[in-house]
Amino acid sequence: MPTLKDIAQLAQVSKATVSLALAGDPRISAETRDKVTAIAEQLGYIPNRMAQGLSRARSQSLGVLFYGGLSNPLEDFFSDTLMGIGHEALQLGYNVVLLGFSQQMNGEQTDWTEQVMRSGVDGLIVISMTSPLYGFEKLLAMRFPIVFIGKRQVAGTAPLKVNEVSTDHYGAGRAAADYLRRLGHAELAVVAPESASDWMEERIHGFLSVDRQLLRELNDRVYYVAEEESAEATFSSMLAQGYTAYFAIAPHLGLSLLQALQQQGIRVPEDVSLLVYDDFPSASLQRPPLTVLKQDMRALGRLAFQRAIEMIADPDEEPKHILISASLVERESCAPAHRREI
Known part of the structure; x- marks a missing residue:
């Protein structure tokens, strides 16, 4: 049985436009209405009765x-x-x-x-x-x-x-690792909040999925940062490992890590690279301005x-x-x- 999607594909318009056109909505041009109606008749489209009722009561x-x-x-x-x-x-x-x-x-x-x-x-x-x-x-x-x-x-x-x-949080994690790898970084680490949400964990898994070594070293490559008091100790331990690039999976962690790097005299990006998820208003105002993976x-x-x-x-x-x-x-x-x- 033909559907709204079938009509939309043939008419090269959205399903919403098809629905409005079939309902005789005046906002749809006469040309588009005629085109959609002709295709619907040709396909033998039968309107969904519940949808028709909703249309009248919208x-x-x-x-x-x-x-x-x-x-x-x-x-x-x-x-x-x-x-x-x-x-x-x-x-x-x-x-x-x-x-x-x-x-x-x-x-x-x-x-x-x-x-x-x-x-x-x-x-x-x-x-x-x-x-x-x-x-x-x-x-x-x-x-x-x-x-x-x-x-x-x-x-x-x-x-x-x-x-x-x-x-696509998993895809964002993969994109982060792929980008840092293209820059020649092999020693990578991920910084995450201690109470990481499910979608944050997807970013981590995507990041680690780019090669088997990262997956094998999951427990060593991911640093879960607790609130303020213990964060400093976590950062100090992590920075001593000699990683050349970090992926912070939340803006506040990116800012905290940038500050920790600067306090220890580690230059960004001369000594290490820092990539942050997601963009935020002050990201471009930092020193240096932060490279980010941005949600649309x-x-x-x-x-x-x-x-x-x-x-x-x-x-x-x-x-x-x-x-x-x-x-x-x-x-x-x-x-x-x-x-x-x-």
Whole structure:
């Protein structure tokens, strides 16, 4: 049976455009509507009855819920991602309704069903910085259109049974190691927070996956840094090993490591290279400016919105997990390797 995706591919437009065109939406040009309609008739497309009902009852609004307390740099993640959502919403004439900020701790069982349904939104985008997520089980069982930004486990659901748009953290780790290897660095180390999240661990595993030696030496190559008091001792022990390049998997660790290197008289990038995940406002202002692997937060928002529109048009479509690659921003903290005397 032909689907919206089949029509979209032949018409060379998005599924959201196909849905709006078939619904006779005036925002779609007559030329595009005629083209889409002709292809649908040619294929024998039969509209999903549930989708038709949703179309008639749509409020032309999408809800956004931030799951996790806001603090720097999470404010940047939220605001940039929301900008991506807003840009797409403007193009299709949708309203964006901010449903609130959740600071639930793991184990809390608030049900979001009533709040979301009362808001009248057609779908929901959840921007999350914690895992697992609670309170969405009923909405998912109802096949209410929800897209989660960030690869997060949703309580009460099987893995990958929800719509997710996230950065490819494993791929980012591999990209970091590949970049440092191209610069000639063989002695590599990873710096991670003691309470590393699942997606941070994916960056570590991706980094170590580039060759078997790194994997064999996993326990020696990864340094988990605790809070302030013991961080100094961890850095001192690590810096004494003679690594020529470091990958800090979070911005605050990159800044702390840069300070520790400078305090010990180790020059960046003359003596060692430093690569940081993710970009942040002051990264380019450091001395030296930090080379980073950057998430495209606006793209996360844009793709999440597009996916939500697809789900509104076709609630029976199977969930998808969409990954976005991080991009390398070269500045001055990484340079070709050479031997450093310890």
